[in-house]
Amino acid sequence: MAIQLVSKSRCFNGEVRRYSHLSSSLQCEMKFHVFVPDNYDSKENLACLWFLSGLTCTDENFITKAGAIKSVSQGGIMLVCPDTSPRGTNIEGEKDSWDHGQGAGFYVDATVEKWANNYNMYTYVTEELYNIINIEFKTKKHSIFGHSMGGHGALVMALRNPTKYQSVSAFAPICNPTQVPWGKKNLGGYLGQDNLEAWNQYDATVLANKYTGVDKINILVDQGDADEFLERELKPSALKEACEANPLLSLTLRMQPGYNHNYYFIQTFVDDHINFHLNHLK
Numbered sequence: 001m002a003i004q005l006v007s008k009s010r011c012f013n014g015e016v017r018r019y020s021h022l023s024s025s026l027q028c029e030m031k032f033h034v035f036v037p038d039n040y041d042s043k044e045n046l047a048c049l050w051f052l053s054g055l056t057c058t059d060e061n062f063i064t065k066a067g068a069i070k071s072v073s074q075g076g077i078m079l080v081c082p083d084t085s086p087r088g089t090n091i092e093g094e095k096d097s098w099d100h101g102q103g104a105g106f107y108v109d110a111t112v113e114k115w116a117n118n119y120n121m122y123t124y125v126t127e128e129l130y131n132i133i134n135i136e137f138k139t140k141k142h143s144i145f146g147h148s149m150g151g152h153g154a155l156v157m158a159l160r161n162p163t164k165y166q167s168v169s170a171f172a173p174i175c176n177p178t179q180v181p182w183g184k185k186n187l188g189g190y191l192g193q194d195n196l197e198a199w200n201q202y203d204a205t206v207l208a209n210k211y212t213g214v215d216k217i218n219i220l221v222d223q224g225d226a227d228e229f230l231e232r233e234l235k236p237s238a239l240k241e242a243c244e245a246n247p248l249l250s251l252t253l254r255m256q257p258g259y260n261h262n263y264y265f266i267q268t269f270v271d272d273h274i275n276f277h278l279n280h281l282k
């Protein structure tokens with residue numbers, strides 16, 4: 001349960017900190033980054049925004065490359081950036097592929113024996129780290145966003161836990177993973193090739209079709225139209241169709257001309273996403 005401070009740096013009237021801890025759900029040591037505004041510990045209602053990164057990322061990519069901290073600090077909220085998979089677990093073949101295994105936990109709880117002890121990023125983010133952040137920083141409200149694989153994770157977590165997250169947004173998310181190569185590779189690998197019922201629990205489009213929660217969910221998605229993965233892997237039109245058919249969901253999908261899949265795209269629109277979440281967190 002204890003977390004250890006690894007590093008801290010002053011930044012925009014607060015601190016960027018990196019922590020490590022022994023994760024019970026992943027059975028390994030994990031690192032995560034946070035930004036905490038000055039005097040966060042004297043706030044009654046500290047709010048927290050989570051960012052889930054994409055394939056090949058660690059807890060470092062977003063905090064160092066997105067240019068998000070100024071707006072987060074001005075909003076007076078905390079930012080949490082978890083890693084994208086367990087680390088140091090030495091599972092056979094874990095590092096063989098850039099889009100499956102290490103750096104590609106796909107935010108699921110694995111059931112295939114080889115992965116099941118460690119690859120439980122869904123529980124790690126929504127339960128274990130969520131509880132740690134609430135206890136250590138006394139946070140009260142949470143919102144979540146992410147990029148690509150992390151956009152998929154954020155959408156799934158929000159649709160499955162509408163009382164836990166006040167709002168959700170994504171940059172170029174994998175919207176319909178049961179139907180695309182990245183999704184089939186990871187859902188098949190972690191949950192079993194034939195376990196389609198389990199796959200559906202991790203597909204934002206399927207979940208959007210079935211969503212019956214008491215609260216309406218507002219979703220913001222930005223998608224570059226020059227994104228190299230758009231047609232093959234991301235499929236925002238599938239999510240759009242599902243949301244349009246469900247009165248409990250309101251999706252603002254913004255197609256951004258000329259932008260591709262990288263962090264320059266994220267930098268450009270990150271303030272819009274932070275402001276969207278601030279409106280729901282206050």
Ligand SMILES: N[C@@H](CCC(=O)N[C@@H](CSC=O)C(=O)NCC(=O)O)C(=O)O
Nearest residue numbers: 054055056057061098147148149150263
């Ligand atoms: N093969 C390349 C491409 C990997 C890549 O584009 N990763 C994205 C996320 S893709 C979907 O989840 C990313 O965020 N990369 C990290 C970064 O800092 O840009 C590669 O090996 O990088």
